[in-house]
Amino acid sequence: MARLLQEAVSEAQSRNLLPPLTLPPVLLERPQNPEHGDYASSLPLKLARAARMDPMTIAHSLVSLIQLPKGVEKVAVAPPGFINFSLRSDWLTRQVEEILRRGEEYGNLDLGKGMKVQVEFVSVNPTGPLHVGHGRGAILGSTLADVLAATGYEVVKEYYINDAGSQMDAFYRSLYARCQQELGLEAHMPSEGYFGKYLTDLAKEIIEARGGREKVLSELRRALSTGAEGAIQDELGRMGMEKVLHSIKSDLELLGVTFDQWFSEQSLFDQGQYHRAMSWLREKGYTSEKEGAVWFVSTTLGEDKDNVLVRSDGSPTYFASDIAYHYNKFLERGFDRVINIWGADHQGHVSRMKAVVGALGIDPERLQIIISQMVSLRRGEEMIKVSKRTGELVTLRELVEEVGADACRFFFLSRSANSQMDFDLELAKRQSAENPVYYVQYAHARIASILRLAEERKIDYSRGDTSLLTAEPELTLIRRMLQLPEVMEMVVSTLEPHHLSFYATELATTFHNFYEKCRVISQDEALTGARLKLVEAAKVVLAKTLGLMGMSAPERM
């Protein structure tokens, strides 16, 4: 339709109905008022100034020149200068058949054209359990990845494991201290260590897994006497990390979040990416040495300060390994696009990461970073402080067990990533029976129940004639179902999966409304057949939407 408008403009120009001028992008919108048709353009209003003409006059001349496509019933002009398109109802009703034909594929598009895109998310240090805020990133990432996959992108979902660096070191030392304490030995926790109770539990588990107290105690004594303390600390630490990683994985699975790839930070040092990326930067003159450390001279790229790559003790910073990681993503694995989802505490890392990607000779546009804002927890009036180091936190697992995976997903998907969330556990639990989550799922269950009844009564509606669908609630439902591909396109272009949950609610509302007004299974056999087809198509669209959100579509409730 946009193209038709464009053609009409050039036609108008060639007939001197419009002066020659450059066209603004021709955009179509969906009017909120149904009287304004299905699609609308405000092009005449936008052209009016440059053309020095009355927008209504422009609108009328464009409409007179426009070629009506098959599905469009009429094109109308509305003041102050809109052009409104209305779809033909027979075209609409035919789409029901089309949705049924496409089934689970309905809504899928080929926007990506097979482009390789990596979505990296969660990527929490394996030093302790995931908390609620991590769940937000997890759901954002997995939903985005699913929608990208449904729109023609080749997607890799990846978790970056920070298994190197100083945080890991602190974890190893904390765990070692806890193990010693567990065995009745005198040991001090490092001051920057992890003090959560989970670490004490982990120490117990590890001792158990290594054959019990006596065995580990003698191992330790031997190590101490032979000066191999470091080795045993590392060994216990690695075991601890494996266990933490394992529980992170299972917590995420509980939420329906899975990964294609678990990528080790350490491997960047073992396999040379770190070295190659640093050499690249050095050769291109992006590094300098001062105060005994190696710096990335981001100031030459317009950043407000430089950043350390290699500390004066020779150890690489987190920034340096992240550079190696992105070197690997773009230059070695050849992703066309990389989407990273980070928590708000990494916000300061965004611009320097973009700068360094540019320094690696990659268009920084290919790196997109979504910052998911903080989640603060409440139980009624009481705020819950979340701090991993002091160990006071509500874990993701506790949350999922309390409110359920579907409700969690829907809740997180109902807010845009850049608004801070106030998560009231009490409310989430109390409302769970009258939640929007159930509102949407209930629509699906209702449909399932209608289809079950049809089956019981052995109604064969395979030859149902959808052109009999002429009532307003029926056509409204079809129009709503046809919006799914547009919503998916919007999610992909804005990288904002929350549009899905709002669409899901609207779709459910439209269905519930139809359900109240139109009896599906009735004496009128022909109409029953047509409506059963419509209802089945609605089930397809609802299930697809829920599926993209990673939620279940229950047959009964």
Added chain:
RNA sequence: GUCCCUGUAGCUCAGCGGAAAGAGCGACUGCCUUCUAAGCAGUGGGUCGGGGGUUCGAAUCCCUCCAGGGACGCCA
């Protein structure tokens, strides 16, 4: 001090240049002898943080002020 996010109905939040400002929850009124009332229909509720500006048109863009959160480390 600098940078990022946010300020919309009593609460939690959508809308982010278009044609009466929306949803859920909460409040109030109706609707179950027919496919699931976890539903529907309706009522009430808003200086879209304040003030300037740009525009035919601003909750939406720009400037400024105020408020809340976050980031500014040789932590990650």
